[in-house]
Amino acid sequence: MAQKxxxxxKGGTVVNxxxxxxxxxxxVDGLVVEVxxxxxxxxxxxxxxxxxxxxxxxxxxxxxxPGKEEAETIETGSRAAALGGYTAVVAMPxxxxxxxxxxxxxxxxxxxxxxGLVDVHPAGCITVGRAGTALAPYxxxxxxxxxxxxxxxxxxxxxxxxxRALEYARDLGVTLAQHCEVSRLTEGxxxxxxxxxxxxxxxxxxxxxxxxxxxxxxxxxxLTGAPMHFLHLSTAxxxxxxRRAKADGLPVTAEVTPHxxxxxxxxxxxxxxxFKVNPPxxxxxxxxxxxxxxxxxxxxxxxxxxxxxxxxxxELPLDQAPxxxxxxxxxxxxxxxxxxxxxxxxxxxxSWNPARIAGIDDRHGRPVAPGEPANIAVWxxxxxxxVSRHALASRSTNTPYHGMELxxxxxxxxxxxxxVVRDRKALA
Amino acid sequence: xKHLITTAGLDAAEIGNLLDVADHMAEINSRPVPKVPxxxxxxxxxxxxxxxxxxxxxxxxxxxxxxxxxxxxxASTSSLNKGESLRDTIETLSAMGVDAFVVRHxxxxxxxAVTQWTDAVVINAGDGxxxxxxxxxxxxxxxxxxxxxxNTMQGRHIAIVGDIKHSRVARSxxxxxxxxxxxxxxxxxxxxxxxxxLPGGVAVAHGIDDVVxxxxxxxMLRMQRERMDSALVPELGEYSARFGLDxxxxxxxxxxxxxxxxxxxxRGVEMLVDPSHLPGSxxxxxxxxxxxxxxxxxxxxxxxxxxxxxxGDS
Ligand SMILES: [Zn+2]
Numbered sequence: 019m020a021q022k023x024x025x026x027x028k029g030g031t032v033v034n035x036x037x038x039x040x041x042x043x044x045x046v047d048g049l050v051v052e053v054x055x056x057x058x059x060x061x062x063x064x065x066x067x068x069x070x071x072x073x074x075x076x077x078x079x080x081x082x083x084p085g086k087e088e089a090e091t092i093e094t095g096s097r098a099a100a101l102g103g104y105t106a107v108v109a110m111p112x113x114x115x116x117x118x119x120x121x122x123x124x125x126x127x128x129x130x131x132x133x134g135l136v137d138v139h140p141a142g143c144i145t146v147g148r149a150g151t152a153l154a155p156y157x158x159x160x161x162x163x164x165x166x167x168x169x170x171x172x173x174x175x176x177x178x179x180x181x182r183a184l185e186y187a188r189d190l191g192v193t194l195a196q197h198c199e200v201s202r203l204t205e206g207x208x209x210x211x212x213x214x215x216x217x218x219x220x221x222x223x224x225x226x227x228x229x230x231x232x233x234x235x236x237x238x239x240x241l242t243g244a245p246m247h248f249l250h251l252s253t254a255x256x257x258x259x260x261r262r263a264k265a266d267g268l269p270v271t272a273e274v275t276p277h278x279x280x281x282x283x284x285x286x287x288x289x290x291x292x293f294k295v296n297p298p299x300x301x302x303x304x305x306x307x308x309x310x311x312x313x314x315x316x317x318x319x320x321x322x323x324x325x326x327x328x329x330x331x332x333e334l335p336l337d338q339a340p341x342x343x344x345x346x347x348x349x350x351x352x353x354x355x356x357x358x359x360x361x362x363x364x365x366x367x368x369s370w371n372p373a374r375i376a377g378i379d380d381r382h383g384r385p386v387a388p389g390e391p392a393n394i395a396v397w398x399x400x401x402x403x404x405v406s407r408h409a410l411a412s413r414s415t416n417t418p419y420h421g422m423e424l425x426x427x428x429x430x431x432x433x434x435x436x437x438v439v440r441d442r443k444a445l446a
Numbered sequence: 447x448k449h450l451i452t453t454a455g456l457d458a459a460e461i462g463n464l465l466d467v468a469d470h471m472a473e474i475n476s477r478p479v480p481k482v483p484x485x486x487x488x489x490x491x492x493x494x495x496x497x498x499x500x501x502x503x504x505x506x507x508x509x510x511x512x513x514x515x516x517x518x519x520x521a522s523t524s525s526l527n528k529g530e531s532l533r534d535t536i537e538t539l540s541a542m543g544v545d546a547f548v549v550r551h552x553x554x555x556x557x558x559a560v561t562q563w564t565d566a567v568v569i570n571a572g573d574g575x576x577x578x579x580x581x582x583x584x585x586x587x588x589x590x591x592x593x594x595x596x597n598t599m600q601g602r603h604i605a606i607v608g609d610i611k612h613s614r615v616a617r618s619x620x621x622x623x624x625x626x627x628x629x630x631x632x633x634x635x636x637x638x639x640x641x642x643x644l645p646g647g648v649a650v651a652h653g654i655d656d657v658v659x660x661x662x663x664x665x666m667l668r669m670q671r672e673r674m675d676s677a678l679v680p681e682l683g684e685y686s687a688r689f690g691l692d693x694x695x696x697x698x699x700x701x702x703x704x705x706x707x708x709x710x711x712x713r714g715v716e717m718l719v720d721p722s723h724l725p726g727s728x729x730x731x732x733x734x735x736x737x738x739x740x741x742x743x744x745x746x747x748x749x750x751x752x753x754x755x756x757x758g759d760s
Contacts, residue, residue, distance in 0.1 A: 211642055214642070216643055216644075217617070217642075217645065218554055219577070220575065220576070222641055224641070288558075289555035333531060333532070334532070335532070335553030335554075335556050335559065336553065336554065337553045337555075337574065
């Protein structure tokens with residue numbers, strides 16, 4: 019048998035908890051084998067000017083398969099993820115059929131394996147069919163490897179059902195993740211409820227709709243002791259609610275998307291549905307509060323809410339177009355451009371914390387150290403590049419950043435010891 | 447000005463120019479043969495994804511009096527939802543040779559989207575709750591010409607009464623009236639006001655009795671019965687009691703005051719008095735002025751030759 023190939027990431031700065039230092043990284047057979055100076059190998063990846071860290075983990079990816087393959091497939095979404103520096107994604111369950119059964123969950127995971135670019139971890143549903151009326155079979159799904167459950171796209175409206183869900187999930191050691199939205203307050207909503215939506219004559223999405231459910235769920239966490247993760251928080255009031263819950267010692271975590279850190283509701287004034295998203299783009303004040311939450315640790319993770327939509331869907335009138343925007347290939351650049359976190363904090367937000375929240379920290383979000391699984395991203399926070407919707411790996415083109423200049427880009431990605439992105443190009 | 451999508455892009459001078467052209471059109475409309483060759487050979491397409499026979503006829507009459515060819519496309523929005531895209535419709539009609547699209551849609555923002563899909567002029571004939579710019583222009587024309595104020599509304603108090611929140615007419619009117627110098631009051635319960643606030647310069651009152659004794663123009667909006675279903679008002683009777691124009695209130699209007707309504711009226715809801723019995727009613731004048739103002743808009747946007755306005759067509 020031929021000798022195993024030795025991959026060396028050379029000339030970069032390795033980012034580990036409490037240690038950011040120049041080092042080369044050698045990888046053999048899926049594992050990091052050596053971290054040190056002057057390493058050589060059969061396949062050398064140039065990391066000059068880059069940081070080298072555990073691969074990113076996206077807590078919030080819509081891969082659209084099964085059901086909406088014209089917008090994205092698990093393969094095209096995986097490729098977009100790998101290009102963005104991700105080595106694992108949590109696939110949201112609002113597929114068709116929904117990921118509320120072992121069969122669908124296994125299909126999604128298997129399609130991910132077949133694509134072989136990132137680990138695809140399907141999230142389960144909180145309720146059957148995401149319909150909000152009956153609990154999904156968490157125990158069977160947990161036995162099939164599901165660690166996080168959400169009805170994303172829908173908040174669970176019924177407080178009794180939500181209480182039961184948390185009590186039942188607590189026994190199994192899985193985490194429920196809420197899309198916080200009291201739907202009765204957002205019927206027909208198109209964009210943030212504020213001066214802009216009033217002038218445009220479209221129904222608004224009040225901040226209250228998010229904050230009301232978040233408040234309810236924080237109190238349910240206090241009651242049940244079950245851990246809970248809050249998806250894509252978008253308002254200043256939400257940041258404050260989570261800050262207080264954490265100060266009370268409650269087991270809650272929260273994510274924010276890159277777009278809620280960078281884009282505001284006034285972009286909708288041009289009527290382009292590419293800026294329509296749920297929760298909606300908010301005000302500059304909300305953006306500042308979210309950034310503050312990212313800085314002070316109230317927010318645990320940056321998650322993309324990557325939501326591909328076919329071009330024809332985004333050509334509908336603003337009120338009929340589906341909400342959602344692409345995010346996987348631009349997340350790092352948007353985060354660095356908008357917030358510029360220090361490298362360690364960036365890794366907490368993009369890799370270490372999300373791996374823990376997703377319950378996959380046995381293989382992801384690990385230190386870059388000998389014996390650890392080789393899931394690695396190599397990224398450059400100084401590279402300036404211009405986003406083009408025509409140059410993305412996603413099957414859809416609904417990026418809100420088209421034509422925008424970003425600072426920060428992933429250069430190489432190593433998934434399970436295999437180079438899947440080299441010099442910003444993904445394997446075919 | 448290439449299109450007319452919203453009044454927001456018009457300043458007071460541009461509005462004044464359009465009103466001046468509308469004076470000319472009104473004169474044409476008073477001739478025995480109210481037709482001129484100004485837009486001969488041009489094609490105006492009314493593309494109405496939401497029914498509005500009145501507005502469509504007003505535009506088509508305006509186009510015909512300027513000798514433009516007209517075509518009409520009506521489609522229920524539901525059929526468009528089932529696959530045929532708005533974009534396909536506009537591109538198909540454009541390929542037939544359209545110079546101006548007059549677009550009505552139940553979704554805010556559609557006329558703006560249409561401008562991306564055609565080189566033709568686009569005129570918004572009402573989109574969702576957003577804008578109805580020609581309505582505001584014809585209302586400004588009606589008010590200023592009734593008072594003989596030239597092109598200004600300086601010193602006039604205009605009360606707009608009713609469902610402001612869901613009204614494209616109110617959004618356009620508030621903008622135009624404020625720009626022309628009027629003092630504007632929005633009269634509605636808070637449930638029927640936009641949640642994000644009103645434009646700068648617009649005051650609020652929560653009952654018609656607060657304004658009826660001192661306004662120069664009482665502008666009544668249509669109150670739709672559906673609004674009760676979504677808990678916006680408890681019942682129509684209570685709405686009428688607080689916001690309806692009844693004979694007692696009509697009697698309190700100053701003698702010179704105008705009563706206006708964009709139509710269609712909801713008799714017995716916001717109109718509890720027969721407007722034909724009100725000396726200040728301008729409701730039919732609004733309809734007549736609508737044709738003149740829409741002629742002015744078509745003529746101005748399509749760059750008709752001034753000479754074409756002089757001679758009647760036989
Ligand atoms: Zn969501």
